[in-house]
Amino acid sequence: MSTLGTPAFRTWEASLTDHCTSVRTARRQLRDLLTSWGWSGERVDDLVLIASELVTNAVVHACRGSGEVRLYLQEFDGDCRFEVWDPRHDLPLHDRHPRRFSECGRGIDLVRQLAFDFGVVTRKGAGKRVWVRMLLDPSATPPPPLAS
Template identity: 40%
Template sequence: MPATETFRIPRHRRHVPTARHHVLKALAGWGVSGELVDCVVLLANELVTNAVTHCRVTHAQVKVTLTLEGRDLLLEVSDPDRDRLPLPHHSTPDEEGGRGLALVEALADEWGHRQDPFTKCVWARFRLPGSEGDDVPPAA
């Protein structure tokens, strides 16, 4: 059975650090450590920041779900602005923002988005270290 941690924050930038804190706490509780923690927290920060920045629903909340199942870790960030789907942006060197989804694409093993009945969800999947080739003996 997968381990799941879900929390909600108000749609405001000042609550992004709260989301990072919850993600760190969940990962530590599951014994996830090392560079993967940095990647997951960075991408949680980016996805939550995108949600609070671009969601146009008044008094909305952003939902963050982490699921650990076997050697897969899934980060999902949902908001109620279901028709504003994420579009990767190719930033110029002079632009201050617009690189969040490029980071997601670079650091996650897989990522995507979906439209649920009342929300949209942007997700990133990570493979925990040691998950590939565990059962394969080394070549002679």
């Protein structure tokens, strides 16, 4: 909520390369941004962890030399939607059952557990957007979905 009592609508976007250092860059930028918007504590940590997983997936599995990963964030009065765009149409793997000591295969399940809502939007010729929705106050009654 803004200081005048009216809801605040804020947006942010960034374009990163498909290099592994982009994951660290995304985490840092997102943490700084959310903190400047008044988010704090576990909610920031959760969204930064989610961003780390989604950007890693885009860089490692989806881009493969395409050169670009795009990030989008919009927040309206404590309801946040974060998206990662990549140029491929293949969907994130769901319902994987990694072995006990496997080093991979748990990321999307982690995202699903931490986010209020989660999904993927594909568009012909335009890649895909993997999105998550987080609420600043997880006990609050959720508002209707933010616009795509």
